[in-house]
Amino acid sequence: MNPVARVILIALYAILGLAATGRATVQILEKFSDAPVAYSLSAVAALLYAAIAVALWRGWRKVAIVGTGIELIGVLSVGALGYLESSWWPDETVWTGYGSAYGWVPVLLPVTALFFLLRYRKAGVH
């Protein structure tokens, strides 16, 4: 994987992980019963971002690919369901509106990461 892209992605996932951790912590500590599914998803997103950052740093390519894949599926599913079944979501998660509250970074980041991770794998560079 391109080392420049790799380190930038690590930093971006760390920033997003910080943001998601903060959001999930406040939501769970202060009002978990209001929207347990939404707030649990925020916590899952935070853990996922941290795991992907570590996987990218340690060079665990398969873990990074699986993690970013789950992230992409999650943000697309939650984003779509937020519009299709808005009653399911009493409050917002990190992935609501495809991550619109975070400048759509949550949907752009896994696409970018998967591009670099899969291109690396196809090239067969070790």
Next chain:
Amino acid sequence: MEYYAATVYPVVLAASAVLALAGVASLVVVRAHRVLTWVVTGIYVVVGAHLVAVVAGLLSGPDVDLVITAGYLLASLGLLPLLGIARLGAPEAKRADVDPDRPVLQPDQIARVDGAVAVAVAIALAVVSWRLTEVFGAAS
């Protein structure tokens, strides 16, 4: 906490703007990386002063959400180690590590990585400060 919106917030915003500009400059011109390192030092000072200002404001007794405020303060501190993250890919760092997968960056790549990350951190710092302005505004 009116002083936060009147004084602290504009200072953090200005510092974030300078950091973003230095980051863009480092992306475009490798030699500007030296300027970015000076700006990063300044950002450490600004974030430290921001921390002191918010804590001092909290001690003065306004009715703000402590969990949210503490979360944003921790986030602002957590962003700092990411500035200059390219140092982890410097060749000398690689020599001190047995990890074969550790990324190794050339000097121009270090400048570009630090520049890109500086832009991202600048945006995040500005957002943190803006959110704190809203938290304090809701409390007053």
